[in-house]
Amino acid sequence: MAEHCREIPAAIIADSEERSYVLKVDGYSRTKALLKNGECMTSTPFSVGGHIWVVRYYPNGYPKHCDDFISLYVHNESADAEDVKVKAKLKLSVLDQNGTPVPSYSRAIPLHTFSSKAPDRGYHDFIHKAGLEGSPHLRDDCLTIRCDVTVVKDILDEEARIPPSDLHRHFGDLLGSKDGADLTFQVGGRGFPAHRCVLAARSSVFKAGLLGAMAESSCSTIEIRDMEPDVFECLLHFIYTDSVPLLDVVMAGHLLEAADRYDIPRLKVICEEKLCSHIDSNMVATSLALAEQHRFHRLKEACLRFLVTPSNFKAMIASDGFDHLTSSCCWSVVEELTARIIRLNSAEDIIMTFRK
Known part of the structure; x- marks a missing residue:
């Protein structure tokens, strides 16, 4: 009994890796005579997607009721560890004398998660021996089988490793620390340091007033009339963090006016939604x-x-x-x-x- 195996180089496709492994059984008849039902020939290990795989060839089938068939299974040896789960698709094919898969002897296995509880997949009735032995695909007592393994990356797991955006936190820290503030708003007797470039980026009204030709553009202190300090504080918080604290209906109304006054569309939608859902x-x-x-x-x-x-x-x-x-x-x-x-x-x- 002799076994010749070769690997076909892996193809890296977006979010997957595919490799073909060819198992060649020289001496088909001798292998069938030596190995009983439930006994297998195991290929040399090969790697796909960072995991180790082997092909198990049962010349007289597995389990007991399959002794008229050749059984074929692909085993993921990495899945022996309890915390390992590998998603992969399989295709098992008998090759003709030209190395082309024979459609009638080709079987595909859809996406399967290999784990310690389910480390292998395949077919107990992969080939009916009597049919194979009367076909031209068993030449010179030699059987050639190709196994295509496609390991699929878990895209959600890949995305989960990317931390969420913390841009809002950094700008919130900038507002809280007052580092680099280049102007101060006076509102109801309270002072609010801020950064004109941040305000200009978030509000067309602030942009016109702070970066345009208006008198305010050169002022370091600007007085805001007709607005309560806590409303302006909430407005600044949204400009820097794109978020608002829990709003009561009264504050939502005042903040809606402020958002309209300074042309901050998303804040207007948030406040309007709050008022629409709390009408009494x-x-x-x-x-x-x-x-x-x-x-x-x-x-x-x-x-x-x-x-x-x-x-x-x-x-x-x-x-x-x-x-x-x-x-x-x-x-x-x-x-x-x-x-x-x-x-x-x-x-x-x-x-x-x-x-x-």
Whole structure:
């Protein structure tokens, strides 16, 4: 019995490595006579994807009921370790006299995870011996089998090794340390050191004021009026870190105005979403007035949908918010709300109360 094996050089494809290994069994008849059912001939080890593999050839089959077949298995020796898992695809083929795989004697195994619990894959009925022995593929008592092993890298595991971006943390540290700050904002009696290049990169309004031809571009101290210090502090935090702390509804409203004032679109969306998801009879009038004054269309629509329900409308009428709405909004939004209620509810008693 003689065995001749050769490896075909590996091909590296994106996220995988493939290698072909050829097992040549010289003396097919003698091998079949010497090895009983369940006994195998093992190839020399070969490497694919950083793991060691062998081919196990059972000339009289394995297990017992397969003694009419040749069984063939590919074993991953690296998987003997409990913490090793290897994903691979296999293709097992008998080669003809020209070294070409024979389709009728070719079997493919889809992606399989080799581990200590499942270290090998193959076929117990790979070739029916009687059919092979009457075919032209057994020449000069020699059988040639090719094993293609493709090890697939776990892309998710590769990505997991890449740490998440910490750019926001570094800029947050820069804001907190005040290192390199080249201007200070005065807001409600508090000073806020900042970096004009960071502000200009994040806000078109700050860019025009700090890097443009305006008077503020050369100032080292800038006063911000009509804004509370805690609102400006939250605004700066978002500019540097692209994140906001947990917001209550009142702060979300103030921060939405600030985001609109300095043209920070993502912050506007975050704050508008917060207000849209926390509409109640106590805050709806204030939110609707804010939406109308600053053209926050999504917030306005959410408020109107809330108010067309008669019970919600009555609760808003009973609150102080109704006076705020009628005094701060133009009457177009009041008329729009009136029209919706009439169309959807025909609640004339509510409309009369509203018009008073």
